[in-house]
Amino acid sequence: MCAKMAFQHQAGTAMECLSIPITLHKEVDGDTMRCGFKIGGGIDQDFHKSPQGYTDNGIYVTEVHDSSPASKSGLRVHDKILQCNGYDFTMVTHKKAVSYIKKHPVLNLLVARKGVTST
Amino acid sequence: MGNENRDMETESIKSENSSRSRRSRGHRERNNYRQHSHRSTRSSKSRKNDDMAPFQTAVTLTPDNRDGQEVIEVQILPQDDNWGENTTAITGNTSEQSQSTEDVSNWPGEPDTGLSFVCQRYMGTVLTYVLSIVAFLSPLAMVVLPKLGFFPALSSRLGLADSTKLLACGAECKGQLVSLAFKMAILAVGAWAVFLRKPHATLPRFFLFRAAVLAFVLVCSFAYWLFYIVQVTETARAATTPEETVDYKALVAYASSLTDTLLFIHYLAVVLVEIRHLQPMYYIKVVRSPDGASRAYGIGQLSIQRAAVWVLEKYYTEFPIYNPYLERIPVSKSRKNSSSFKFYEVDGVNNTSLQQSQSRAMLAAHARRRDSSHNERFYEEHEYERRVKKRRARLITAAEEAFTHIKRLHNDQVPAIPMDPHEAAQAIFPSMARALQKYLRVTRQQPRHSVESILAHLANCLSNDLTPKAFLEQYLISEPVLQNEKEVKEVQTWALICEELLTRPIGDSTSFQLRQNDVSLLCSIRKFPHFNITEEVVDPKSNKFVLRLNSETSV
Numbered sequence: 126m127c128a129k130m131a132f133q134h135q136a137g138t139a140m141e142c143l144s145i146p147i148t149l150h151k152e153v154d155g156d157t158m159r160c161g162f163k164i165g166g167g168i169d170q171d172f173h174k175s176p177q178g179y180t181d182n183g184i185y186v187t188e189v190h191d192s193s194p195a196s197k198s199g200l201r202v203h204d205k206i207l208q209c210n211g212y213d214f215t216m217v218t219h220k221k222a223v224s225y226i227k228k229h230p231v232l233n234l235l236v237a238r239k240g241v242t243s244t
Numbered sequence: 245m246g247n248e249n250r251d252m253e254t255e256s257i258k259s260e261n262s263s264r265s266r267r268s269r270g271h272r273e274r275n276n277y278r279q280h281s282h283r284s285t286r287s288s289k290s291r292k293n294d295d296m297a298p299f300q301t302a303v304t305l306t307p308d309n310r311d312g313q314e315v316i317e318v319q320i321l322p323q324d325d326n327w328g329e330n331t332t333a334i335t336g337n338t339s340e341q342s343q344s345t346e347d348v349s350n351w352p353g354e355p356d357t358g359l360s361f362v363c364q365r366y367m368g369t370v371l372t373y374v375l376s377i378v379a380f381l382s383p384l385a386m387v388v389l390p391k392l393g394f395f396p397a398l399s400s401r402l403g404l405a406d407s408t409k410l411l412a413c414g415a416e417c418k419g420q421l422v423s424l425a426f427k428m429a430i431l432a433v434g435a436w437a438v439f440l441r442k443p444h445a446t447l448p449r450f451f452l453f454r455a456a457v458l459a460f461v462l463v464c465s466f467a468y469w470l471f472y473i474v475q476v477t478e479t480a481r482a483a484t485t486p487e488e489t490v491d492y493k494a495l496v497a498y499a500s501s502l503t504d505t506l507l508f509i510h511y512l513a514v515v516l517v518e519i520r521h522l523q524p525m526y527y528i529k530v531v532r533s534p535d536g537a538s539r540a541y542g543i544g545q546l547s548i549q550r551a552a553v554w555v556l557e558k559y560y561t562e563f564p565i566y567n568p569y570l571e572r573i574p575v576s577k578s579r580k581n582s583s584s585f586k587f588y589e590v591d592g593v594n595n596t597s598l599q600q601s602q603s604r605a606m607l608a609a610h611a612r613r614r615d616s617s618h619n620e621r622f623y624e625e626h627e628y629e630r631r632v633k634k635r636r637a638r639l640i641t642a643a644e645e646a647f648t649h650i651k652r653l654h655n656d657q658v659p660a661i662p663m664d665p666h667e668a669a670q671a672i673f674p675s676m677a678r679a680l681q682k683y684l685r686v687t688r689q690q691p692r693h694s695v696e697s698i699l700a701h702l703a704n705c706l707s708n709d710l711t712p713k714a715f716l717e718q719y720l721i722s723e724p725v726l727q728n729e730k731e732v733k734e735v736q737t738w739a740l741i742c743e744e745l746l747t748r749p750i751g752d753s754t755s756f757q758l759r760q761n762d763v764s765l766l767c768s769i770r771k772f773p774h775f776n777i778t779e780e781v782v783d784p785k786s787n788k789f790v791l792r793l794n795s796e797t798s799v
Binding site for chain 1: 797
């Protein structure tokens with residue numbers, strides 16, 4: 126039941142599931158801070174068109190670069206970010222999600238991982 | 245000693261004055277005279293330079309044997325305008341103190357004229373003509389001579405009836421005669437088409453391929469004639485019956501085979517001389533020295549001297565005209581009063597150390613000015629280009645306006661007097677003369693175009709219905725070199741300088757230089773790389789596209 130809820134979540138409805146807490150410390154890259162991963166998705170995107178085959182409008186991690194702060198912190202590809210620094214990521218647009226991530230140098234993420242937090 | 249001196253002096257005066265008239269006699273005599281006169285003038289000059297100026301009189305005390313008395317001769321030495329820079333005495337001396345006995349006549353004098361040059365220019369052609377005419381006429385001779393009775397041995401042993409039968413010509417023989425005639429016609433036309441041309445270049449070393457082909461022709465005709473004569477006379481002498489002697493049909497067949505051989509030699513000559521160098525194998529870069537104009541071409545397999553001729557052909561038809569007056573960018577009048585480094589001698593003391601420091605200061609100032617001169621150059625060039633463009637625009641406007649004054653007469657009755665093109669040119673020329681003259685002055689072309697040539701060109705353009713821009717093309721565009729009337733000469737002499745032997749074929753990293761007066765062309769050659777063309781097959785299925793949604797963001 127939780128699997129269905131976490132990865133097929135209708136944005137705006139209430140949901141309860143297990144999640145993995147991840148702390149990510151960004152590294153300095155010139156004059157910007159770099160995390161080293163890519164996100165996709167958002168309530169303004171259409172998940173039917175996603176090449177990775179995601180099943181809802183949440184924010185997903187589509188790529189993690191090697192030896193980046195993201196991989197060191199334990200973030201993996203196809204993780205769904207549920208919360209970041211207290212901001213709810215199940216009902217955000219893509220741009221808003223990017224701006225939340227870029228705001229602070231340390232990210233406290235709650236992610237859901239298929240096969241780990243749910244079967 | 246004194247006697248000699250006097251004689252040499254008078255001779256020196258005579259030769260100085262008449263040196264101009266003697267120049268036409270040929271370079272050998274002139275050089276000998278010069279050599280002699282230089283030696284004598286040196287001795288007299290050394291006396292002159294002590295304390296004499298021109299138009300001074302020279303007093304020579306010579307014990308003369310004529311009357312047994314001392315004769316004082318006074319001569320007014322005329323001022324020789326040429327003593328300074330103009331006379332270059334050609335001797336083998338390397339310094340003023342030495343004397344040389346080198347034979348100056350061995351040095352190349354004026355190469356353009358003189359009997360030896362004409363000889364050299366046409367000797368190769370004459371030899372070729374003679375040899376090829378001999379070779380061409382041999383089949384004819386071989387066929388005709390027996391009929392004319394040059395070989396009495398052929399018929400001496402036999403009776404009269406048999407000899408006429410031998411020299412008769414049957415059907416097969418007639419067919420061979422006809423084919424011989426046609427082959428000779430083809431050979432004649434082929435030789436005329438390809439070889440009968442005035443040679444357009446005289447090469448310093450002999451032309452290897454042509455000499456080889458000529459030697460081949462010589463050997464071939466010699467061998468054929470040898471066999472012919474030997475065969476005819478010997479078999480005629482040794483024959484006892486009419487069937488054993490050589491009959492006319494065999495002779496005609498022999499002459500026909502000679503014509504075949506000549507045709508094949510002609511083919512060989514065409515391939516070696518004309519076709520082999522057509523396929524480009526090397527890349528040649530030609531750079532002209534005083535102004536840096538350059539072009540690059542593809543050239544085939546040639547010897548170095550033939551490559552030089554090829555380069556010159558391209559030079560005269562593609563390079564821009566070299567304008568020696570454009571070496572220094574013409575500075576406008578307002579900039580001519582540039583300040584120079586001035587220093588003042590405060591004390592006016594002739595102190596060497598002070599002078600040294602002054603010269604050092606001047607050198608430093610010069611160096612500093614040189615460092616900032618690249619800026620000057622940029623601004624000068626910019627100014628110059630602006631002025632040229634301004635004058636060019638005014639010139640085009642003036643020309644267009646001038647051309648509207650003239651209208652072609654189409655057999656209508658108009659009240660004005662009809663004029664021919666020259667008069668029409670003279671009528672409209674004054675309205676654009678000023679603009680044209682200013683433009684030519686800015687681009688330093690006015691030595692190249694005289695008023696008569698401009699008027700003739702204008703008349704030509706009017707009679708051909710050209711537009712003003714077409715008329716102006718000759719002045720606005722200074723390409724190619726042969727457009728310059730002064731370059732259109734009968735003979736152009738260039739000196740070829742190369743490290744390798746001139747008959748060697750060109751190869752990778754060969755370079756040679758052609759020089760004429762102050763223009764020099766440096767040619768450097770590189771080989772074309774071998775082109776490896778591989779085939780690449782593109783799967784038509786890979787020509788599909790997918791729309792990529794930019795839904796991922798990198799953080």
